[in-house]
Amino acid sequence: GLASLWLKRQADWRVYEDVTARAWMERAVGKQAFDAFWGPLLRGKFAEHADEIGMAWLHWKIRLRFGSREGRLGAKETLGYPRGSFRSYYFALADHIREAGGRISLSTPVESVVTELGAVTGIRADGAFHEFDQVLMTTPNIITKRIAPDLPASYVEILDRVRYQWASCLVLALDRPLSDVYWLSIADDLPFVACVEHTNLVGAERYGGNHLVYLSNYVAPDHPVLQMDAEEALTAYEDSIRRINPAFDRSWVREKWFFRDPGGQPVITTNYSASIPSMETGIGGLYLSNTTQVYPEDRGQNYSLQLGEQAAELMDAGARAVAGARGARI
Ligand SMILES: Cc1cc2nc3c(=O)[nH]c(=O)nc-3n(C[C@H](O)[C@H](O)[C@H](O)COP(=O)(O)OP(=O)(O)OC[C@H]3O[C@@H](n4cnc5c(N)ncnc54)[C@H](O)[C@@H]3O)c2cc1C
The missing domain is CATH 3.50.50.60 (FAD/NAD(P)-binding domain)
Structure with missing residues (x-):
């Protein structure tokens, strides 16, 4: 809202260096709005480090994200994808x-x-x-x-x-769409923070008729999911996938892959x-x-x-x- 509009116009991130995103945002938007929106977004990316994240990082993210939507001469931001x-x-x-x-x-x-x-x-x-x-x-x-x-x-x-948060990403190739949403950011308490259905942006016909879904998360280095293979991760995620589409069934899954990255996300304090x-x-x-x-x-x-x-x-x-x-x- 107004806080984002204000932040978008502030060019100097240095003035936000010594305050946490939580402290600054709670003051600006109130505790209720922070708990409903910004808190879950920060927790999704940084988990137990969320309260340590510096406002300079969040300020710049808001500035770039909202700034890019304002095209010159009324032009609108469009999403592109490099072929291949x-x-x-x-x-x-x-x-x-x-x-x-x-x-x-x-x-x-x-x-x-x-x-x-x-x-x-x-x-x-x-x-x-x-x-x-x-x-x-x-x-x-x-x-x-x-x-x-x-x-x-x-x-x-x-x-x-x-310090780092690991990144994990379960990729599913389904025989049908999971939903009609391209990018679903998740604020609820699910074991993934984003459900990206790539084939809602680029047609499934480019992928042999497969519908590609990425379920990504950021977790601490000792999180149990990092010890799992794709089969185990799917089992752990199955109920949560049904929160997106209650009809989801394992038989829809043609192929699956599970990726992990120990340097996925530096914790920006x-x-x-x-x-x-x-x-x-x-x-x-x-x-x-x-x-x-x-x-x-x-x-x-x-x-x-x-x-x-x-x-x-x-x-x-x-x-x-x-x-x-x-x-x-x-
Ligand atoms: C979940 C997630 C989503 C992202 N989404 C986007 C996005 O949409 N758009 C975007 O632009 N960026 C995105 N990024 C960020 C992007 O992936 C990074 O900015 C980029 O990959 C960093 O490049 P890099 O070469 O520094 O590191 P990396 O790509 O991490 O490369 C480091 C390489 O070092 C290799 N390595 C490790 N140990 C050794 C060793 N001993 N010897 C040799 N090699 C080794 C690793 O295997 C790895 O390939 C995302 C990152 C994550 C984790």
Whole structure:
């Protein structure tokens, strides 16, 4: 309502840095409206951390979300979907990298980052050492710490400031529609916070007649659902799916997949800017770029792409500086 209209026009997120979203919103809209709308939305994304979320994050989310609906010259916001999904974009990017002489190794986890005398020398993966003079880690902080044990203690202390909610997503391919709604945000006490029926945006005929439903949630790292497979998750969700369509039956499910992501959502607390790790890690040639560096915006692929460009520029400058120093010594 009025609070959103006001926030949309405020350009400086810094003034909201040291207040929680809950405290600010309760003052602005009242406890009743907060409990009915904003509280459940924050809890859906951040669960038990909801009361710690900084107002700067919520302010920016409202500003971008409501701002994008106001087109110029009366134009209206429209929802688009890239044909073939983002997969087409990333496959084209991969082709481009290969054509330029790059090599891409999929399903090859980095076991560790190797350093010598304060500078990176390469990585260990697939049981072998691979030499590199620069390494960019794009892993969440929790994994970064594990694979790069030589990071300076002061840098690890910053990585440790950010906690994560895991993301989970049960994807169902149904033989018929579940509902006629594309995106259903759920404020009730269900085991998922969004029910997105993709085929209500893009026709089911593009997916072999399957009706695709995503049931997504954010949960704490020790949540029992993270130990489940797709079959068990469907069993746990079944009654709640019937709250959306009471006729739902398991026999409608043609296929199902269950995805989990340990770095799904950084918890954006008050004064979060002090928790953002720099791209330079303190080890020569070793850089980090991940979603904890996206702020005050909510993390999204567009911001990750911007971070990628920044990291590339930084690494290029770093390589030139090293080459220059070597040249100077000769
Ligand atoms: C539920 C959910 C919904 C979202 N919806 C949207 C949306 O609608 N639009 C949007 O733009 N963004 C969305 N996002 C955000 C988007 O997914 C992220 O912003 C983006 O994926 C971040 O890119 P990244 O490369 O930094 O990290 P990631 O995409 O998380 O990539 C990190 C990669 O590191 C890999 N990895 C982990 N350990 C190792 C290891 N040891 N060695 C090598 N690799 C390793 C992981 O497998 C992963 O592939 C969503 C995120 C979630 C969780």
